[in-house]
Amino acid sequence: xxxxxxxxxxxxxxxxxxxxxxxxxxxxxxxxxxxxxxxxxxxxxxxxxxxxxxxxxxxxxxxxxxxxxxxxxxxxxxxxxxxxxxxxxxxxxxxxxxxxxxxxxxxxxxxxxxxxxxxxxxxxxxxxxxxxxxxxxxxxxxxxxxxxxxxxxxxxxxxxxxxxxxxxxxxxxxxxxxxxxxxxxxxxxxxxxxxxxxxxxxxxxxxxxxxxxxxxxxxxxxxxxxxxxxxxxxxxxxxxxxxxxxxxxxxxxxxxxxxxxxxxxxxxxxxxxxxxxxxxxxxxxxxxxxxxxxxxxxxxxxxxxxxxxxxxxxxxxxxxxxxxxxxxxxxxxxxxxxxxxxxxxxxxxxxxxxxxxxxxxxxxxxxxxxxxxxxxxxxxxxxxxxxxxxxxxx
Amino acid sequence: xxxxxxxxxxxxxxxxxxxxxxxxxxxxxxxxxxxxxxxxxxxxxxxxxxxxxxxxxxxxxxxxxxxxxxxxxxxxxxxxxxxxxxxxxxxxxxxxxxxxxxxxxxxxxxxxxxxxxxxxxxxxxxxxxxxxxxxxxxxxxxxxxxxxxxxxxxxxxxxxxxxxxxxxxxxxxxxxxxxxxxxxxxxxxxxxxxxxxxxxxxxxxxxxxxxxxxxxxxxxxxxxxxxxxxxxxxxxxxxxxxxxxxxxxxxxxxxxxxxxxxxxxxxxxxxxxxxxxxxxxxxxxxxxxxxxxxxxxxxxxxxxxxxxxxxxxxxxxxxxxxxxxxxxxxxxxxxxxxxxxxxxxxxxxxxxxxxxxxxxxxxxxxxxxxxxxxxxxxxxxxxxxxxxxxxxxxxxxxxxxxxxxxxxxxxxxxxxxxxxxxxxxxxxxxxxxxxxxxxxxxxxxxxxxxxxxxxxxxxxxxxxxxxxxxxxxx
Numbered sequence: 001x002x003x004x005x006x007x008x009x010x011x012x013x014x015x016x017x018x019x020x021x022x023x024x025x026x027x028x029x030x031x032x033x034x035x036x037x038x039x040x041x042x043x044x045x046x047x048x049x050x051x052x053x054x055x056x057x058x059x060x061x062x063x064x065x066x067x068x069x070x071x072x073x074x075x076x077x078x079x080x081x082x083x084x085x086x087x088x089x090x091x092x093x094x095x096x097x098x099x100x101x102x103x104x105x106x107x108x109x110x111x112x113x114x115x116x117x118x119x120x121x122x123x124x125x126x127x128x129x130x131x132x133x134x135x136x137x138x139x140x141x142x143x144x145x146x147x148x149x150x151x152x153x154x155x156x157x158x159x160x161x162x163x164x165x166x167x168x169x170x171x172x173x174x175x176x177x178x179x180x181x182x183x184x185x186x187x188x189x190x191x192x193x194x195x196x197x198x199x200x201x202x203x204x205x206x207x208x209x210x211x212x213x214x215x216x217x218x219x220x221x222x223x224x225x226x227x228x229x230x231x232x233x234x235x236x237x238x239x240x241x242x243x244x245x246x247x248x249x250x251x252x253x254x255x256x257x258x259x260x261x262x263x264x265x266x267x268x269x270x271x272x273x274x275x276x277x278x279x280x281x282x283x284x285x286x287x288x289x290x291x292x293x294x295x296x297x298x299x300x301x302x303x304x305x306x307x308x309x310x311x312x313x314x315x316x317x318x319x320x321x322x323x324x325x326x327x328x329x330x331x332x333x334x335x336x337x338x339x340x341x342x343x344x345x346x347x348x349x350x351x352x353x354x355x356x357x358x359x360x361x362x363x364x365x366x367x368x369x370x371x372x373x374x375x376x377x378x379x380x381x382x383x384x385x386x387x388x389x390x391x392x393x394x
Numbered sequence: 395x396x397x398x399x400x401x402x403x404x405x406x407x408x409x410x411x412x413x414x415x416x417x418x419x420x421x422x423x424x425x426x427x428x429x430x431x432x433x434x435x436x437x438x439x440x441x442x443x444x445x446x447x448x449x450x451x452x453x454x455x456x457x458x459x460x461x462x463x464x465x466x467x468x469x470x471x472x473x474x475x476x477x478x479x480x481x482x483x484x485x486x487x488x489x490x491x492x493x494x495x496x497x498x499x500x501x502x503x504x505x506x507x508x509x510x511x512x513x514x515x516x517x518x519x520x521x522x523x524x525x526x527x528x529x530x531x532x533x534x535x536x537x538x539x540x541x542x543x544x545x546x547x548x549x550x551x552x553x554x555x556x557x558x559x560x561x562x563x564x565x566x567x568x569x570x571x572x573x574x575x576x577x578x579x580x581x582x583x584x585x586x587x588x589x590x591x592x593x594x595x596x597x598x599x600x601x602x603x604x605x606x607x608x609x610x611x612x613x614x615x616x617x618x619x620x621x622x623x624x625x626x627x628x629x630x631x632x633x634x635x636x637x638x639x640x641x642x643x644x645x646x647x648x649x650x651x652x653x654x655x656x657x658x659x660x661x662x663x664x665x666x667x668x669x670x671x672x673x674x675x676x677x678x679x680x681x682x683x684x685x686x687x688x689x690x691x692x693x694x695x696x697x698x699x700x701x702x703x704x705x706x707x708x709x710x711x712x713x714x715x716x717x718x719x720x721x722x723x724x725x726x727x728x729x730x731x732x733x734x735x736x737x738x739x740x741x742x743x744x745x746x747x748x749x750x751x752x753x754x755x756x757x758x759x760x761x762x763x764x765x766x767x768x769x770x771x772x773x774x775x776x777x778x779x780x781x782x783x784x785x786x787x788x789x790x791x792x793x794x795x796x797x798x799x800x801x802x803x804x805x806x807x808x809x810x811x812x813x814x815x816x817x818x819x820x821x822x823x824x825x826x827x828x829x830x831x832x833x834x835x836x837x838x839x840x841x842x843x844x845x846x847x848x849x850x851x852x853x854x855x856x857x858x859x860x861x862x863x864x865x866x867x868x
Contacts, residue, residue, distance in 0.1 A: 021441045029440075039441055040434055133440040138667035166443050167669050241664060245473055248484035249438045253534070265532075269477055292475070292662035301664055 003086040003095070004058035005076050012057025014049055014155075015090045015099035017108075018074075019066050020142065021131040022046050022056055029133040030062040030074035033247075033276030034256040043131025044166070045100055045142050045159040052158045057096050060087040064278045065135050065247065066104045069335060069347055070111040073278055083335040085111020091145045092117050098155045102132050103364075104140040105239055105347065106329075106354030112145055112366040113329035118386065119145045120152045123376045124361030125170035127156075128163030135243040137168070139235065139358035149179040149367065149387040156379070178380040179387040184217035188372075188385065189322040192224045194353055198328040202369075206328055209370045209389065213326075216388045220326065225318060228352055231311045235355035236348055237291050237304040243281075244288025250276065283344040312360040316375070323381050324374040328353055329366050368393075395629065396593040399621045401552035401586060405565065406543050408521065408581040409453045410573060415520050415542035416444030416487065416669075428526070428535040436540040438482025443668050450542040451494065451672060453574050454518050455682045457544055458495030460568050460689070461513050467674050469494045471518075471666040476659070479534050480523040488519035488545075490663045492671070502560045509557055512549040519543050550587065550598070555617040558586070562610055572687045573714045580608050586617060590624035599624065600635040604642050604649055616642035620649050693717070700730035706738050713753045722759035728766045736766055740780055744787050761786050764793045768803075777850050778802040806852040811860050814847045819864065829865065837865065 005018050006025045016022055019029045021039040028034035046056060063073040070085040077086070087099035088111035101108035103121035112119035121143040132142055144155045160175040190210055195203050210220040252258040252272025259271035277285070291300035318325065330350050338346065357364035357373050364373045367386035374382050413420060417435035425431045435442035451469075458465050472490040498513030521541040526533045546565070552558050566582065569575040575582070584607050589599035602620055607613045620640070626632045640649040688696070690711050697707045710717040716737060723733045741762075742752045765786070769779040774797060781802060785791045797803055819826060822843060828836040844857055 027440070034440070037440075039439070041441070043441065130443055131441040134443075134668075136667075165445060167445050168443075168667070242667060245475060245485055245662075245664070248475065248477070249440070249482060251477065251479075251484060253479045254438065254482060265479060289662060292664055294660045294662075297662075297664070305665070 002077065003060055003090050005061055005074075007058040008056045009058075012055040013097040014054050015057050015060045015087050015096045015145075016043075016046060017066075017087050017099065017101040018059045018062045018076075019102040019104075019133045020046065020100055021133070022059060025059055027059070027133065028076065028256075029065050030071070030076065031064040031250075031277065031281065032075040032257050033250040033252075033273070034133075035075075035276075037256045039131070041131065043100075043142070044128035044163045046131065048159050049100075049155070054097075054158070057090070060090060060099060062086070062101075063107060064281050065133070065243065065284075066102055066107050067135070067243070067280050067284055067347065068107060068343055069330075069350060070107055070114060072337070073280055073340060073343065075278065079337045081337050083337065084115055087145055088112050088115035088117050088119070091115070091147060094147070097146070098151050099145040100155075100159075101143055101145060102140055103143045103354075103358065104136050105235075105358065106351050107347075108143060108145070109354050109364060109366045109371060110330045110350065113369045113371070114334065116369060117145055117147055118149060118152050119143055119366045120156060120379065120383070121357055121364045122156060122160060122379055123363045125168055126160045126172070126175060126377075128159075128166045128169050130163055130165040130169075135246050136239040136358070137242055137246070138238060139361065141358075141361075148390050149365075149383045152365075153177045153179050153383060175379075177383055179383045180391075181380060181384040183213075183384055183388050185219065186323045186381070186385065187219045187221070187321065188213060188324050188326050189221050189223040189225075189318070190326045191228065192222050193226060194228055194327045195222070197352060198331045199333075201333050202328045202331060205333070206326065206370050209368055210326060212389045212392060213385065216392065218385065218388075221322075223318075223322075225314075227311055227314050228356060230307060231356040231359050232348070232352040234304045234307045234311065235359040236287075236351065237300050238308070239358070240284045240288035241292045241301055242288070244285045244292070247277070247281065247285065252276070279340045280343040280347075287344075308359055311356065315356065315360055315362065319375045323378075324372045324385055327371045327373070329369065329371045333369070397590050397625050397628065398593045398595070399553055399588065399590055399617075400550045400598060401554075401558060401588050401617065402550035403546075403548045403552065403558060403561070403587070404585040405546045405562070406583045407457075407546065407565070407569060407575045407577065409450060409542040409544060410575050411447060411449045411453065411542055413447055413449075414540040415447050415450050415518070416540055417442075419540070421541055425537040428533070428537065430537060432536045432539075436482070437536045438484075438539075444487060444666075446669060446672065447542065450518055451674070452682050452685075453542075454494045454516060454544050455674065455679070456572060456686050457546070457569065457574050458498065458516050459683065459686055460572060460574075461495070461498040461500050461516070461546070463495035463498030463513055463516060465674060465679060466492055466494050466496065467679075468492060468671055469674070470671045471669045472663045473666050475662045478522070479532065480525050480536075480539070482523065482536060482539055486520060486522065487666055487669070489517035491665070493517035500561065500564065502557055502564065504554075504557055504560050509551070509553070511551045511557075511561060514547045514549050516544050516546050519545060550589075555614045555621075558617060559610055559614055562613070567690060567712065570714055571690050571693065571711045571717065573718070583608050584613055586613060586620075588617060588620050588624070590621055590628060592628075599628070601637050602635075602649070603639045605639055605652065607642055612642055612644055615647055616649060619647060623649070687714075697730070697734075700724075700734075702731055702734045706734050709738060709752065710734070716752055716755060719755070719757070719759055719762065723763050723766065726759060726763040728763055728770075732770075733762075733766060736762065736783070740783055741787065744784050748788065755787070757783075757787055761793055768793070768797065772853055772855065773803055775804060775850070775852070775854050777845075781850075801849075802851055804851060804853040804856075806848060808856060808860065811844075811848070811852060811857055812864075815844055815857075815860055815864055818843045818847060826868065830868065837861070840865075 020043045023042040061074045061077045063071045092115040127142045146152045163169045257276040262268040363379045365382040372382040419431045470492040473485040475485045493515040495516035523536040523539040566577045586604045589601040591599040639652045768774040825836045
């Protein structure tokens, strides 16, 4: 499989998902609607890495606007029989040291789990969103794929920190991360309801991981917590609404794809967008405009904003008793090609494992095919928990 | 039956900021060509994020203070969704849920007394671009996109077109003198909500909204036409009134229904997650209040007390940059009346000669103060002062250096003046004779000849003194 939409440098050591801008290189977010679009500037994270001496290897394929499971629905690549994420595979096969991806609805985390690499979705606001092809501004965050926690730490310390070009960027100028703090006596909970949503193989993997943590002196307990379905539904409402709004600028007027057949401005819009977006994006647009419509706003979008606060409070309460949550990343260990008509439902169901981190902005780390989530700014705890297991396995 | 006209106004005012509301592009006034003032942010390219221009918040708060509004300490932005080629993101960033100012009040003086107009709210928003139609093609110009606007929404408190005009003129004067907006042609646009009801009735009639009028004259004509149309409909049942959006046609002087939409457009407003809520704390509000320009009436009184004429005051309060120049020069120690003369006679004259307006004036307070002080101290005479001023305005020279290079200072030795004077006396025998015969005007001629010889340098007081002495010696 060709991993890159654009190859930038043979000696490159960082892959960049096609939802992130690199100056001059086509950035299409896997969509026909942005065909031929070349940005005038690079994303802040890319600029910081280049200034630190890293070289961008190429733009990796993503599913259109990062809305799918792991990147299977790109306009620029055929769907493979076994589903894999391009950036995660580039890291897994050691073609690059690390890769950058935008975690908007869990696709990057699922891809990392399926390829057996690490991915950190950091706390919202720690990495600049300047230069990412934005869909769901309130919960998307640029994150890092790497072979291990040391690789994640190395890249994160370069890219994290305040950027005045992003109004949601937090004031902290730099962050440092620890991968080896003492985890003895730390408390981790496994969410019963999420374990039950995974198949036997995945559940066994999480339980085996829990045992490895226990060997390192970590206390692991199974708890019941019912908020994950609600958190997922809430995030899907916010995410589809924000995505619907953010992709509305792709209208065939200014750049990217324009239909060949139109007689007036309405046809230019309708035909360009009909031909330019895939079915999953169209479904997202329809859901998004529905939940924002006047009749539905209070029951859907307005309520979701309130539920978001409730979920944040519930999660904070859970974090009073535990240092981290341990969950599956997706329900299966491998996925095979499937039809676009099932995409919206499939992604919705799989996002139950990932959505809470997008909804309330907490960090999530995928390692060894499982996921840790923790308090905001507590990346070091997650990296250390995963780190102790990684080091024990070497 | 007698009818009462009920009007509410939504006024969009373009703010005088150096850059756009969410990016660092200059405003459209800096543009020479289409799409001159455009960046990836204000042309809606992916990857760019809006960053709030603090000055917009400060000007909106200042406007709110002038209109006696409550200032929100927590204010947020929302997105308004609609498709149009001049709107690059297909949404406009505006304020719906937490506008920056609410509950204001402005009192109007009309021919019939006073009327209080309640201000419902003031909110901040970005402007859209514009379309240019060339033959069958349409071109889009994004110079205007993201230019900052405030929208001032009143309650339905106006009862006549006259009141509306008094209100708009008041806003215009207030905003110009306060540096909030230049309120030039097109920088102030109005939507008029109008209905008519039998006098004494408490219920509102069916409402029309007349959209997007830029000239006061159009607004007045539109109100008069629309009110009459409503009255005719009620009185003579000429037509059935429906709530609708209309536009005013300047040529025919009539209003027309814009689109017969079965349902109201749904703009799907929702909060903009890219812009964090703005918190206006006591410290910031205090700074804005302190920087708020003095109200017009108070300002006029100050100028009057300083001995400036009413005609000059009128120019000053309508030209914020000019009154600011005067205030700055006075703050640097110049006399107000004298400085007003320099600005409104000398500067204005030079500007006029060059086919420009006084409001176009560009001279720093430092430069003008230097020139005024050179003259006041007697280092340079008034005529040379004006010559230096002209060079500063037209060529942007440094006043001190220019004065030195052209020998305009008064450091001319008295013996030189005496020498020149002797020469003038020899060459103007007739004038001497006239003087002796009692023609006082002859003295003026001799003085003028002397000035010409000295190329207008030298201290006029010294010249006069020597001249008097020599004439007395005759």
